[in-house]
Amino acid sequence: MAVNVQNSELRISAGLPKQFPKKAIPQIAFSGRSNVGKSSLINTLLGRKSLARVSSAPGKTITVNFYEVDSKLFLVDLPGYGFAKRPPAEKAAWSALTDGYFTNNPNVDLLKLVIQLIDARVGATKDDHIMIDWLLQSGVPFIVVATKMDKLNKTEASKVESSLRASAEIPDDVAIIPFSSETRLGKQELWNEILSYANLL
Numbered sequence: 001m002a003v004n005v006q007n008s009e010l011r012i013s014a015g016l017p018k019q020f021p022k023k024a025i026p027q028i029a030f031s032g033r034s035n036v037g038k039s040s041l042i043n044t045l046l047g048r049k050s051l052a053r054v055s056s057a058p059g060k061t062i063t064v065n066f067y068e069v070d071s072k073l074f075l076v077d078l079p080g081y082g083f084a085k086r087p088p089a090e091k092a093a094w095s096a097l098t099d100g101y102f103t104n105n106p107n108v109d110l111l112k113l114v115i116q117l118i119d120a121r122v123g124a125t126k127d128d129h130i131m132i133d134w135l136l137q138s139g140v141p142f143i144v145v146a147t148k149m150d151k152l153n154k155t156e157a158s159k160v161e162s163s164l165r166a167s168a169e170i171p172d173d174v175a176i177i178p179f180s181s182e183t184r185l186g187k188q189e190l191w192n193e194i195l196s197y198a199n200l201l
Contacts, residue, residue, distance in 0.1 A: 001191065002200040003070040008046045011074070013063040017100035020107070021066055026073045026198035027110050029101070032117030033127055034080030037147040040181040041117065042067060042075055045191065052077060062093050064101050073198050076101070076111075082127040102138070113197040114142040115190070120149050120160045120178070124167065132169050143175040143193055150180040 014020050030038045039052035046052075051067065065077040078101060079094050102108065114135055118124050124132075135142045144164060149157055157178065164176050175193055179186035195201045 002195055003072050005046045005069060007070045008048070008051060009068055010051060011066045011068040013065050015063050015097070017097070017104040020064065020101070020105050021068075021074070022106050023068075023074075024107060024110060025068075025071070026112045026200070027066075027076050027107065028073060028112060028194050028198060029076040029078055029114045030117060031078050031114055031131055031142075032080060032147075033082035033119065033125060036080065036117045036119045037181060038077055038080065038117055041145070041147060041179060042077060044181040044184060044187055045075070045194075062090065062097060064097060072200060073194075075194075081131070082125060102140070111140065112199075113194065114140050115194075116142050116144050117147050118144060118164065120146040120157070121151050123160065123163060124169075129169060136169070136171075141197060143177065144170060145177045145179045145186065145190060147179050147181070149178045149185055150182040 011021055012019060030042065032038055042052040043049060046067070046069070052065065062079050064079065067075040067077070069075060078098055081094065081098070105111070116128070116132060116135065118128055132142070146160055146164060152160065161176065161178060164170060170176070177186045177189050177193070179190060
């Protein structure tokens with residue numbers, strides 16, 4: 001692999017756009033609803049157990065977490081959305097911070113890819129559709145990753161993949177990767193996409 005994943009660290013948990021790092025390396029962002037498995041996926045990609053903190057309370061921490069990998073790229077964990085029980089003020093803080101990442105990021109030109117996570121057990125939610133529509137409208141390259149595939153049997157897994165591929169909102173040229181943090185399904189395929197978009201192959 002073109003990067004040494006063992007040389008990875010949490011660079012900063014940014015609560016304000018002005019805290020976003022200015023280091024000029026490619027950024028790969030992870031988007032998805034709360035409890036979709038973003039932290040577990042990042043830990044799996046980096047071969048670590050707890051570099052990315054897995055919260056027992058979805059959406060508890062509203063920060064953008066920048067994980068620096070081998071001084072060559074940032075994996076950017078965006079705050080989870082879709083947390084219905086959160087107070088309006090906290091939802092507003094999430095919106096401001098996430099919007100700030102895309103609109104007030106000094107290195108937004110280095111954002112090479114958004115990895116849109118969808119819980120395979122739930123399917124694409126209204127919030128997922130809103131996010132995908134925004135990505136399409138903004139022209140930001142993205143791929144879709146269906147998480148927690150190990151929770152499904154083969155028939156269910158096949159239906160999920162077919163449903164996502166048949167979605168009118170997801171263009172035919174957008175990769176859809178089944179993923180499991182438990183079995184490592186999709187890990188190498190996802191790394192291939194990341195390194196390709198980051199021009200690190």
